[in-house]
Amino acid sequence: MQRSSWNTAKLLATFSPPKSFAAARFYAVVASPFVVNSNHVAKSPIRLRDYQDECIQAVLSYLDKGQKRLGISLATGSGKTVIFTQLIDRFKPLEQNASQSLILVHRRELVEQAARHCGDAYPSKSIDVEMGNLHATGTADITIASVQSITSGDRMLKFDPKRFKLILVDEAHHIVAAGYMDTLRYFGVLNRADTSHTPALVGVSATLSRFDGLRLSDAIDHIVYHKDYIDMIGEKWLANVIFTTVESKADISKVKRGAGGDFQLSSLSMAVNTKKTNEITFRAWMERATERKSTLVFCVDLEHVKDLTATFRNNGVDARYVTGNTAKRARGELLDAFKAQEYPVLINCGVYTEGTDIPNIDCVLLARPTKSRNLLVQMIGRGMRLHPEKTNCHIIDMVASLKTGVVTTPTLFGLDPAEIVKEADAAQLEKLRERKEAEAQEPAEQTSDQKSISLEFTDYETVDDLVKDTAGERHVRSISPLAWVHVGRKRFVLSTRGDFITIEGASTPATYFTVTYTRALKEQQYSTTPNGYQKSKSPYMRPREIAKSDAFQDAVHAADTFATGKYPWKLISHAQPWRRMPATEGQLKFLNSLQGNKNDNAGREQQQQYEAETITKGRAGDMITKFKFGAKGYFARLEAAKRRDFKTKEKKEEEEAREKVKVGPTSTTERPRFGGLQHEFFDEDE
Numbered sequence: 001m002q003r004s005s006w007n008t009a010k011l012l013a014t015f016s017p018p019k020s021f022a023a024a025r026f027y028a029v030v031a032s033p034f035v036v037n038s039n040h041v042a043k044s045p046i047r048l049r050d051y052q053d054e055c056i057q058a059v060l061s062y063l064d065k066g067q068k069r070l071g072i073s074l075a076t077g078s079g080k081t082v083i084f085t086q087l088i089d090r091f092k093p094l095e096q097n098a099s100q101s102l103i104l105v106h107r108r109e110l111v112e113q114a115a116r117h118c119g120d121a122y123p124s125k126s127i128d129v130e131m132g133n134l135h136a137t138g139t140a141d142i143t144i145a146s147v148q149s150i151t152s153g154d155r156m157l158k159f160d161p162k163r164f165k166l167i168l169v170d171e172a173h174h175i176v177a178a179g180y181m182d183t184l185r186y187f188g189v190l191n192r193a194d195t196s197h198t199p200a201l202v203g204v205s206a207t208l209s210r211f212d213g214l215r216l217s218d219a220i221d222h223i224v225y226h227k228d229y230i231d232m233i234g235e236k237w238l239a240n241v242i243f244t245t246v247e248s249k250a251d252i253s254k255v256k257r258g259a260g261g262d263f264q265l266s267s268l269s270m271a272v273n274t275k276k277t278n279e280i281t282f283r284a285w286m287e288r289a290t291e292r293k294s295t296l297v298f299c300v301d302l303e304h305v306k307d308l309t310a311t312f313r314n315n316g317v318d319a320r321y322v323t324g325n326t327a328k329r330a331r332g333e334l335l336d337a338f339k340a341q342e343y344p345v346l347i348n349c350g351v352y353t354e355g356t357d358i359p360n361i362d363c364v365l366l367a368r369p370t371k372s373r374n375l376l377v378q379m380i381g382r383g384m385r386l387h388p389e390k391t392n393c394h395i396i397d398m399v400a401s402l403k404t405g406v407v408t409t410p411t412l413f414g415l416d417p418a419e420i421v422k423e424a425d426a427a428q429l430e431k432l433r434e435r436k437e438a439e440a441q442e443p444a445e446q447t448s449d450q451k452s453i454s455l456e457f458t459d460y461e462t463v464d465d466l467v468k469d470t471a472g473e474r475h476v477r478s479i480s481p482l483a484w485v486h487v488g489r490k491r492f493v494l495s496t497r498g499d500f501i502t503i504e505g506a507s508t509p510a511t512y513f514t515v516t517y518t519r520a521l522k523e524q525q526y527s528t529t530p531n532g533y534q535k536s537k538s539p540y541m542r543p544r545e546i547a548k549s550d551a552f553q554d555a556v557h558a559a560d561t562f563a564t565g566k567y568p569w570k571l572i573s574h575a576q577p578w579r580r581m582p583a584t585e586g587q588l589k590f591l592n593s594l595q596g597n598k599n600d601n602a603g604r605e606q607q608q609q610y611e612a613e614t615i616t617k618g619r620a621g622d623m624i625t626k627f628k629f630g631a632k633g634y635f636a637r638l639e640a641a642k643r644r645d646f647k648t649k650e651k652k653e654e655e656e657a658r659e660k661v662k663v664g665p666t667s668t669t670e671r672p673r674f675g676g677l678q679h680e681f682f683d684e685d686e
Contacts, residue, residue, distance in 0.1 A: 051235075055225040069189065071216065073227070074204065075206050075228055077237075078238070083204065085114070085117045085122075088121075088122070097162065100164045102143050104183060111145075128140035137158070150183055156186055175216060176216060176219055189201045229384060241380070242394050242395070243394075252268065269303060272368065273299075273307055281311075294362050294363070295345045295361070297367055298352075309321045319346075319347055320345070360387050373554065476503075479553055481575065482574060497520070499519050503515050518541065519541045579616060583619070
């Protein structure tokens with residue numbers, strides 16, 4: 001099907017005259033596919049993969065039901081752009097005049113990619129670009145917009161929301177960022193009260209979660225389709241992946257936390273970008289991947305990129321690098337040469353984590369640690385695309401200290417992040433996870449005391465033992481800068497000003513973690529009124545759910561985001577100077593009262609009393625929180641279990657006594673019972 005000259009002229013008029021070389025190059029790249037001549041023949045229709053068609057049908061089914069804010073979760077390399085461009089024609093608007101579509105992205109490469117796909121799929125439609133010096137008309141059939149540009153000044157005002165039927169968001173894990181939310185609000189997508197005249201929203205991502213914990217549900221109501229990379233590898237839609245983890249020896253224990261929750265880049269670079277670590281990284285690549293043709297390396301920052309590139313080159317390997325500062329023309333030339341396999345190693349920092357199509361990558365070297373599962377998946381995903389010259393992609397993960405909440409490739413399979421793997425593929429890691437889970441479920445050898453009762457905590461016999469245990473705090477505080485306290489199995493509490501936030505895990509059957517916020521009522525809200533009426537039986541309001549995640553780290557980051565927006569940092573940070581001051585008199589009195597509770601009939605020796613010189617204010621507060629939210633209930637359950645055990649034992653002894661036959665006179669009260677009937681005993685002679 002040929003494009004009409006009117007549409008061609010209109011499209012080319014959409015682009016502002018180039019004001020720079022970069023703009024001119026983009027103008028040529030994007031505009032040229034739509035220039036139609038008499039010999040132009042439209043491309044054959046795209047043949048969708050089975051799962052792509054399933055995904056589109058799932059979206060259309062929900063749209064038909066009136067659901068308008070949908071999410072799609074698909075692995076990197078699955079053809080997400082193909083799916084959402086195909087949706088444009090298949091979705092029929094409810095309003096007759098609403099025929100336009102908006103594709104919203106956050107990177108130049110994604111704009112170019114979407115423009116090419118739309119041009120191939122819809123040669124008869126008008127397509128505009130809103131980015132930088134390129135200004136859309138606001139009336140095109142399809143507008144592809146950079147979120148930074150469309151939210152700049154008054155550029156959004158030329159678009160009439162009532163004329164749009166569909167808004168598509170690529171890399172939709174960014175969707176709750178301010179620019180996206182401002183755009184969605186302008187187009188009426190966030191208005192839940194009246195959706196009859198608003199466009200539908202479909203967000204697509206390989207990682208539909210947020211490291212900072214912000215809830216995607218603020219923009220997306222339903223994730224209607226999910227297919228992860230493990231499924232797609234098994235079905236041969238993605239290249240197989242083998243994993244190797246290497247201890248990098250980098251000390252990142254003192255690396256600062258950035259605003260988004262991940263490592264602060266400048267601080268991380270100082271820890272990772274050392275001569276020793278760079279040499280270890282290079283040697284790992286030489287020993288495990290020297291035969292690979294196309295290795296993509298992820299670094300921390302510009303200095304790390306330059307220094308690691310120099311390490312490779314000093315050892316005779318042709319490694320080149322790209323950063324955000326690399327000129328667009330030079331970047332394009334370097335990328336084209338890498339795709340042509342003219343050199344084996346391309347090193348970058350933050351340039352190729354998203355929206356990059358380089359199918360020939362057969363090795364990904366992760367030289368930068370991260371706390372973000374999303375970032376880890378994005379980096380690994382660069383090597384999963386199919387290519388005729390590769391059988392698999394080798395992921396080499398340079399694992400630094402695990403005491404800081406770093407995520408590694410084993411964590412993607414539910415394994416301990418400390419698990420060191422050597423050239424294991426996805427199927428092998430999945431089997432390893434299943435074996436570890438089976439081992440964990442095998443019952444441990446129990447003592448006679450443990451066999452009689454089943455307790456949530458089996459390691460503590462006293463309140464003091466429980467509140468002194470800090471293993472849980474060390475774990476959660478390696479992930480979070482806040483003063484979380486481990487109060488029970490898979491349960492953590494952050495308490496301040498009487499309020500508290502809880503992270504709690506459940507297994508039904510899949511493990512997930514829920515974050516709830518419980519606000520304390522003022523005394524007059526729950527105390528007895530002058531007329532004798534009870535206002536509220538509880539000193540707290542009903543808990544409010546903040547977030548839910550199947551990953552503990554994501555739940556922690558969600559809780560941190562909520563807490564830091566609600567309370568002063570001084571009150572909730574575990575690194576505040578006041579926490580190192582001596583415990584208060586009130587704290588000491590309470591803790592020492594717990595010491596007294598320990599000296600029960602078991603005859604335990606009197607424990608040493610706490611004094612201001614022996615315990616800090618922060619530690620005392622943690623112990624009190626642990627008792628209030630964990631130990632108190634735990635020991636109540638313990639005592640109840642002991643009482644049940646005693647009654648069971650007493651009843652058994654009584655039954656055994658009744659069943660004994662004694663020589664001598666029998667009385668009615670001593671006769672044994674069989675099947676509920678009483679039997680008289682007689683001598684045979686009677």
